Amino acid sequence: MIPLSWYLIFAAGLFSLGLFGVLARRNAVAILLGVELMLNAVNINLAAFWRYGNVADMTGQVFAIIVFAVAAAEVAVGLALVISVYRSRNTVVADEIDMLKW
Amino acid sequence: MTTAQIIFLVVAAVTLASAFMVVTTRNLIHAALWLVATLFGVAVTYALLDAGFLAVVQVVVYIGAIAILFIFAVMLTRKEMRDQGPQLNSGWWISALLAVLTFGGLVGMLWGWRGMDTLASEMPVGFDSINALGDALISPNAFVLPFEVASVLLLAALVGAVYVAFNPRSGDSRK
């Protein structure tokens, strides 16, 4: 049988890879890819805690479903923003999109 | 080592390797495809956790919709970058350090937790997790409100995405 720790460490690794992608990639689309990895890592945790806790309590799965919905919304809006920015500034490099600074 | 453990280790290794490729490969199309691979690995992990519904949703929603959306986005914005030049920031090693520290921190925190070695209890006989999930999602005593809020959130995101991505110069065919 697989101990809970395996899943957790796996999820932590996935999360850290995603974090690296978010922090290090120049391309905004790639940053969003990293975010997806992080969300998946969280979902693994939720599912794992459901399975290793009280199976009759569906909270973990429900949260995972809602994370799906939020991830879908986030991707839709995020990519729309990237495309919109790309249209107006001809770039998808996150460092160059700095209109919000002083 | 049981069969399940071996399967888990293989799946985890493949998944993490794919994820590593996602964040490092130069070609974004490839990165998106590696993401698909990663998501498949996660779907298998759900299956290993007896969460069949989540596994299916993972395949349908993530791979079927989100990953394809990424590929479209990459193609729409590709003209400029052409996969040339560095794909990582100049300070990428700080990011790497932070990621490693995060991983270390998480594992370090988990290490001292006594629930780490818990084993999964047997699934109760006759327990239908999909049925239970459905009940939980639409039961007034449980999660019907978050469920409905999530639907509103999706609608709002839909409208917002259309509005943000809409190109007034070329988008309106009626003009």
Added chain:
Amino acid sequence: MTTETLIWLIPLPPALAFFLIVLFTNKNKALSHTVGVGAAVLSWLASMVVFFRALSVEHLGEHPFVSSVNWLPTGDTWFRIGVAIDPLGAAVLFFVSITIFMIFLYSVGYHNFGQPAGDHDRKGLPPHGATVTDEHGHQHVVPSVEPMYSRFFAFLGLFAFGMYTLVVSDNLLTLFVGWEIMGLCSYLLIGFWYGKPSARAAAIKAFMTTRIGDVFMLLGIGLLYSLTGTLNFREIFGNEELMHTLATPGTTLFGLSLAGLIALLLFIGTVGKSAQWPLHVWLPDAMEGPTPVSAMIHAATMVSAGVYAVIRMFPLLSLDHNTMTVVAFIGTFTAIFAATIAVAQNDIKRVLAYSTISQLGFMIAALGIGAYVAAAFHLVTHAFFKALLFLGSGSVIHGMEHGVLHTGNHSVDPQDMFNMGGLRKKMPITFWTFLIGGFALSGFPLLTAGFWSKDEILADAWANGHLAVFITLATAAFLTAFYTMRQITLTFLGEPRTKEAEHAQETPWTMTVPLMVLSVFAIGYGWVGIPEDFPLLGGLLPSWFHEFVGGTLAEHPEVIPFNPVPLTVSLVVALGGLLLGWLYYRNVNSAKEDFFQIPLLKNKYHFDEAYQVVFIGPVIWLSEVFTKWADQGVIDGILHFFGPATGGIGAFIRNKIDLPIINEFIGDGLAAVTQETGRTLRPIQTGRIQQYMMLSLVILAVVGALLYFMLGAGL
């Protein structure tokens, strides 16, 4: 509606009319006079209803119509105000409402309603006439409408409100309020043609002179209130113990009793209001106002109000013999004094003004000798015939102005009697009504109201043994008849002395109808007061007035037994005066031929000049001294020191504290620090999302680690 409610409502319509005209209808002349006259009609109707209901009540004096409300909280009790109509009030209300109504109506014609606007009329000046072209192409100058027509009706309305308030009041305070409203309106209406300097001066003079009296009256009211705790007539007069206390002599000033002192103070108010010597000077000048005003204020209502107030306070007045003597002296002296001046006046309205002062003197004298009913009786009859005479004189002036406009010779004074003559043919209605009024004033025997009332005063004086008063009043009555006949002769009889008089014209119906109505009362009202035991006529008609008004007092005044001496005197002076006046003046054609143009009389005994020297001059001198030395020198000097001193302190604080510390150090300093901090910290905000994220992650890690180790150690 109950009678009490009706009494409350009587003063209301004119007040409403005032506000309506002032606020809404002043642009529309027809609407304004409709509102004004309508209000007068309403009040008149209400007054008539109240009067006739009062007649039907037995012993109204003991049970008057009263109604009052709490008005002012005074500690534990309330000051109550209210209305009351007793026999005296009813009689006064009767003549006041009729004369006010007539004057409203008369004003419509007097101010030339329906005529075109003047060619160059301006507000504040009498209308100068308008040029119109008839169908034959001839140009005529016709009278033009008064430019401030609506305003006149508004003021009249307010005035009527004051008079009605005064009459229906059951206490001295609201009586005083009405009294002061009339004082204000008097000022406004005398100065109605404020473009004329003389009108302005007259208005101020009237206001200031009556003010002197009013101040004393207010003192009297205050004294009365502080002693009795009430100002209600019935409460004061009905309280015998209180009256007795007040009547105790020798407690105050000059050995007067308190009652005497109060009555004297109130009487000084009347001296001002009713133009008695020595405060008579304003009334002749008040003739500067439009003639309806002269009729209203200076004949029918306001001066009557003064006498009314004294009659009202008679129970108090009669408590002190000394005060009665003062009142009798002033009244008698004024009667003869004003009558002598009237003989020498040429202005038709001024003659009437002095005759008014003289007649008011008769009433005051009557009160002074205790002839309560006679005074009230003369008050009523005088109001009728004097209103008639004034309105008649206004009609004459109006006719003469017509003549002046016709000839275009504006140097002719349309008010000078020597420019008139022969007007009886031109203005028959005015002539006959003026004749009736004049005969009533002279006391033409048996027929006119003036005879009965004046005869009663003389009879009272004789019967009560006031021989000096009797002789003086008889002389004054003789002079009255004389100057009245002089006036009638010069104005109406003989031949026209000027072209203007030849072209005089009868006035419109709105002016003649009031004359006719008033002449009915000038004759008929005397018949309600014929003494019971008068030879032949006595007893034909009940002596209603004596019975009715006498009932106002707790002790009904005794009826004077008939005595042939005063009757004979009265007959002789009236007929003799009239006859002599006619005989002498039918041959006089100009002021130079008139023997009675004595400078001393003509100049009114130099009272104006004397007051100028004795009072006005010193006051002005004192004012100038105070202006120059006290105000400009001392006060301004102090102020001029304080101004720069304050400025210096201000400049010091500003330069030494405000500018360097507050502004530069705190104000500018804070701003500079903030700005510098912002400039220093600004580079942190790169606008790069990944750097933000990294930073937040680092901080999260640091904080998390800290929490973990610190709390974890504790855990």
